Structure formats: C-alpha cells, structure tokens
Amino acid sequence: MLKTVQKFIDKHNMIQKGDRIVVGVSGGADSVCLFHVLLGLTPEYDLTLFVVHVNHGIRGTEAEEDEAYVKELCLAHNISCDLIKADVKALAVREGLTEEEAGRKVRYEAFYDCFHKNKCNKIAIAHNRNDNAETILFHLFRGSGIKGLTGIPAVREEIIRPLLDTGREEIEGFLGENGISYQTDKTNLTQDYSRNKIRHQIISFAQEEINKRAIEHIVGASKKLSEIDCYLEKNISSAYDTAVTYLEYNNAYEINIEKLRQEDPVIQKGIIRKSLMGLSNWLKDVEALHIELILELAEKQxxxxxxxxxxxxxxxxxxxxxxxxxxxxxxNKEDSKSLEVPGWQPLEIPGEVTIPQTNQILHIKLIKYKKSMIIPRNGCTKWFDYDKIKNTVLIRTRQEGDYVQIDSAGSRKKIKSLFIDEKIPKEKRDLLPLLADGAHIMWVIGGRISEAYKVNEDTKVILEINLDGGKQDGK
Incomplete structure (x- = not known):
C-alpha cells in the first residue's frame, strides 16, 4: 500500500523535499494511517511534521481517550502536537451551522493556526476513496451541479490528501498488518448524520446487492466529470471575459445581455455563477432556480x-x-459587518432571518408555482408572487410614505391609517415589523398582506415565508 500511496503523491506532485506539513490526526484509522505514511516518507523527502488534534467537546470520555492516544502517538515518534479543545455544539448554535459544519470550521482554523505558526507549506488531510464516494453521493442528493459531482480534490492550494485513492479496507489492512492500533469514533457507526446514512445504508447496499466495486465506479465517474468540468470552465472563462464587466467603483458585475444570449445555456449559467462567486466568494445557498431567475431577467422590463x-x-x-x-x-456567517441602517434587515432568499423586534424566525424559500397548488390560509405562512417584487425586500419598521394595497383594483392605504383602523396602540406602531418592497408594505408580519403580491394563475415563482412562532390569526 505504501508504494501505491507514494505513486499517487508523486502523480499529483503533492510533496517536495523539505516540506513542512501540518497533519490532521483524529486518532481514527484514516488519520493514523496518514500519520504513519508521512512518517515513513520523512527520510526520503526530508519532511518536518506537525500534528493537530481537535477535541470537539461532543463525545465526552471517548474524546478524551482519543486526545490521549494522539498525544502518546506523537510523543513516541517525537512529533510536535497541538491539542485543541472546542465547544462545537455551542458554535453550531451561535452561528446557525450544523454540528458537522461547525466541526469542520474548528478543525480548519486549528490547521491554519498551526500552519502559520510553524511556517508550514502543506496541510495533509486523511480523506480516502470511500470518503470521496460518500461526498459525491451527498452532493448528488442535494442537487449539486457538475462541480459538486467531481468529488474531493487531491490537491487544493496548500491542502493535500495522500490517501484519496486508497480504500478504507486497504487502510485498515495496512494498520492490522503492521500492528498499529487506532481509535474508533462510535458516532461514525450511528445513523445520526447524513454521511453515515449514505455510508451504512446506501453504499453498503450498492456493494452487497449491485456491484462490489461500486465505490470505485462512483469515484471513476467523478474523474470523468472532472475532465468535463475543466473543459466547461475554460469555455465559461472565455465567454465571461467577453460578456462581463466588473465595475470596481461600486463592486458590481455588468453582464451584457446580447453577448450572454449568444452562448449555449450551460455557458450562460456558468457566467452567472462566476459573477455571483465574485461577489459572495461562495455559492452554497445559490440554487438552480436562482440562476434561472437571473437569466429570465433578460426578458423582463x-x-x-x-x-x-x-x-x-x-x-x-x-x-x-x-x-x-x-x-x-x-x-452572514462569514462576515462580521453590521447593517448600516439600525433595525433594517434584508430578506435572505432562501434562508432564515430573525426578526429583531420579536426574535421570531422567518423561514424563506422559492417554489415553482403549479396550478394544482393550494394557497396557505393561515397567518404564519404567506405566499407572494416573486416576480412582482421590485426592490430589495427588507424587514424593517414603518417609514414616512409607507403604504399597502388593499384591493385588486390598486387602491392604497397608508400604513398609519391601517394601524389606526386596526386599533394598534400608538406606542406599538413604530415597533411592528414590516416586510417592505421599497415603500410598499408586502406584509405587516403576522397580520395583513398587500393585495399586489397575491398569487394568481399567471404566477411562475412563489416566495414562501413561514413565521416561526407567529399567531394563527387567519389574516
């Protein structure tokens, strides 16, 4: 196995002589194998290794045992070791992440702290072939595009994955043959996480009932898709340079509609995604429907x-x-900036937004409208015709000039008059949260909605908003 791993390392030019490498070691089979592989290559490549172990604060005594094991492993081989403790559950709640996302964030922060502190040039992660197959299926089930189906990269900037082409059975076999012990994370044996379900139910079934080489074939397909993705990226970049202008003075991207129309639909979508990436630096919450809506703007007024x-x-x-x-x-989760206007908050579509005045949560999503759909009739879930919205949707309190449309004929009523009619006390009027499209109030949250945004037979896309903790008043 060592020779196979070294060929993979050399094929991807992962390691050069004199490298200083941070190694993530959890104590499990994969990371312990990685540790010993790199330890074995140290004389040939003149490596200097620095181990990082993160205790996520989730598994109690077991986690303490893992930490002690890694500490002893490093002492036995005279390798520097950073032992990090973190409250991943608290971080997940605080930043609105899953425990898996929070754990990953903590680990990579620890890796990079060690990386900079010790002037390293590589970070080695113990992902293997099975992990890659699980990731590919996970992305497939979430509705990922081609990029997500290309799997885990062997090399990404300073991050290297020497075991990525090695199966879990080979890893465990190597450890057994060499009498190397390792820790077992019992959470990996449960069905509590999505990836565990993919591992224990879907992949296991595929190997046992369909093809024992299922993992190999999944990863093989991802390599072919990676080749296709590289080809598309070259064409997208070329078309992007022709169709898109970056306006540095206001950090905006202008996409020439005529030049966009000249491209194949797959290139058009790539141009849109590349432009969005320039603004946000990540596309996790950008869905295919968002891309379609942007492209449809070319036909709008x-x-x-x-x-x-x-x-x-x-x-x-x-x-x-x-x-x-x-x-x-x-x-957002990656940005500590605050809003310029106190009490104003943009609607995150899709997403979740907390109303500052009440601490209630709005759950927001987009739905393609079908005529068979039944419009919700309760006060907590509201549907709006997304194409009728003209401005940035804000959650805010009332402003001078605010109004609501009160009938299908277009009649308007000032919010001040609406509050008076509904006998809302003066002291509460400036505190009530509103959903606003400019000066047009779409929804007095928990109460009346504007007639202008109601769904009808011409609706194409629905903006659905569910008020968590709202009152069931039927309005």
Missing part, C-alpha cells in the same frame, strides 16, 4: 430587480443585467 442569497441584487438595465450587493452592509 428595465428596472426589474430580484433578491438573491448573501444580500445580492440582480437588476435588469437597458442592455445589461447588473449583479451587486444591496445598498447596505449584509451580515
């Missing part, structure tokens, strides 16, 4: 605006589609 994740606006101009951050600072 000038001035049409749609809201996108990460506070991005897409606007139809005369000859271009402009993508830019909404005219206020946007707060």
């Amino acid at each position: 000038v001035g049409k605006v749609i809201n996108l994740p990460y506070g991005i606006l897409a606007a139809r101009d005369y000859h271009t589609i402009t993508l830019k951050i909404a005219p206020f600072q946007y707060k």
Whole structure:
C-alpha cells in the first residue's frame, strides 16, 4: 500500500523535499494511517511534521481517550502536537451551522493556526476513496451541479490528501498488518448524520446487492466529470471575459445581455455563477432556480430587480443585467459587518432571518408555482408572487410614505391609517415589523398582506415565508 500511496503523491506532485506539513490526526484509522505514511516518507523527502488534534467537546470520555492516544502517538515518534479543545455544539448554535459544519470550521482554523505558526507549506488531510464516494453521493442528493459531482480534490492550494485513492479496507489492512492500533469514533457507526446514512445504508447496499466495486465506479465517474468540468470552465472563462464587466467603483458585475444570449445555456449559467462567486466568494445557498431567475431577467422590463442569497441584487438595465450587493452592509456567517441602517434587515432568499423586534424566525424559500397548488390560509405562512417584487425586500419598521394595497383594483392605504383602523396602540406602531418592497408594505408580519403580491394563475415563482412562532390569526 505504501508504494501505491507514494505513486499517487508523486502523480499529483503533492510533496517536495523539505516540506513542512501540518497533519490532521483524529486518532481514527484514516488519520493514523496518514500519520504513519508521512512518517515513513520523512527520510526520503526530508519532511518536518506537525500534528493537530481537535477535541470537539461532543463525545465526552471517548474524546478524551482519543486526545490521549494522539498525544502518546506523537510523543513516541517525537512529533510536535497541538491539542485543541472546542465547544462545537455551542458554535453550531451561535452561528446557525450544523454540528458537522461547525466541526469542520474548528478543525480548519486549528490547521491554519498551526500552519502559520510553524511556517508550514502543506496541510495533509486523511480523506480516502470511500470518503470521496460518500461526498459525491451527498452532493448528488442535494442537487449539486457538475462541480459538486467531481468529488474531493487531491490537491487544493496548500491542502493535500495522500490517501484519496486508497480504500478504507486497504487502510485498515495496512494498520492490522503492521500492528498499529487506532481509535474508533462510535458516532461514525450511528445513523445520526447524513454521511453515515449514505455510508451504512446506501453504499453498503450498492456493494452487497449491485456491484462490489461500486465505490470505485462512483469515484471513476467523478474523474470523468472532472475532465468535463475543466473543459466547461475554460469555455465559461472565455465567454465571461467577453460578456462581463466588473465595475470596481461600486463592486458590481455588468453582464451584457446580447453577448450572454449568444452562448449555449450551460455557458450562460456558468457566467452567472462566476459573477455571483465574485461577489459572495461562495455559492452554497445559490440554487438552480436562482440562476434561472437571473437569466429570465433578460426578458423582463428595465428596472426589474430580484433578491438573491448573501444580500445580492440582480437588476435588469437597458442592455445589461447588473449583479451587486444591496445598498447596505449584509451580515452572514462569514462576515462580521453590521447593517448600516439600525433595525433594517434584508430578506435572505432562501434562508432564515430573525426578526429583531420579536426574535421570531422567518423561514424563506422559492417554489415553482403549479396550478394544482393550494394557497396557505393561515397567518404564519404567506405566499407572494416573486416576480412582482421590485426592490430589495427588507424587514424593517414603518417609514414616512409607507403604504399597502388593499384591493385588486390598486387602491392604497397608508400604513398609519391601517394601524389606526386596526386599533394598534400608538406606542406599538413604530415597533411592528414590516416586510417592505421599497415603500410598499408586502406584509405587516403576522397580520395583513398587500393585495399586489397575491398569487394568481399567471404566477411562475412563489416566495414562501413561514413565521416561526407567529399567531394563527387567519389574516
């Protein structure tokens, strides 16, 4: 196995002589194997290793045993070891992450702290072939595009994965043959996490009932898709350079509609995604429907605006589609900036937003409308015709000039008058949260909605908002 791993390392030019490498070691079979592989290559490549172990604060005594094992392993081989403790559960709650996401964030922060502290040039992670297959299926089931189906990269900047082409059975066989002990994380044996379900139910079934080489074939397909993705990226980059202009003065991307139309649909979508990536630096919450809505702007009237994740606006101009951050600072999981306007908050579509005044949560998503759908009739779930929205949707309190449309004929009523009619006390009127499209109030949250945004037979896309903790008042 060592020779096979070394061939894989050399094929991807992962390691050079004199490298200083951070090694993530959990104590499990994969990371212990990685440790011993790199230890075995140290004389040939003149490596200097630095181990990082993270105790996630989830598994109690077992986690303490893992930490002690890694400490002893490093002492036995005279390898520097950083032992990190973190409260992953608390981080997940605080930042709105899953425990898996929070754990990954903590680990990589620890890796990079060690990386910079010790002037390293590589970070070695113990992902193997099975992990790769699980990741590919996970992305497939989530509706990923081609990029997500290319799997885990063997090398990404300073991160290397020497075991990526090695199966879990080979790893355990290597450890057994060499009498090397390792720790077992019992959470990996449960069905509590999505990846565990893929591992123990889907992949196990595929290997036993369909083809014992299922993992190999899944990974093989991802390699072919990677080749296709590389080809597409070259063509997308070329088309992007022709169709897109970056406006540095206001951090906006202008996409020439005529040049966009000249491209194949797959290239058009790639241009849109590349532009969005330039604004947000990640696309986790950008769905295929968002890309379709941006492309549809080319057929809309000038001035049409749609809201996108990460506070991005897409606007139809005369000859271009402009993508830019909404005219206020946007707060997300990766950005500590606060809003410029106190008490104002953009609607994250899709996503979740907490109403500052009440601490209630709005759950937001987009749905393609079908005529057979039944419109919700309760006060907590509201449907709006997404194409009728003209501006950035904000959660805010009332402002001078706010109004609501009260009938299908277009009649308006000032919010002040609506509050008086509904006998809302004066002291509460400036505190009530509103969903606003400019000065047009779409929804007095928990109460009345504007007639202008109601779903009808011409609706194509629904903006669904569910108020968690709202009152069932039927309005």
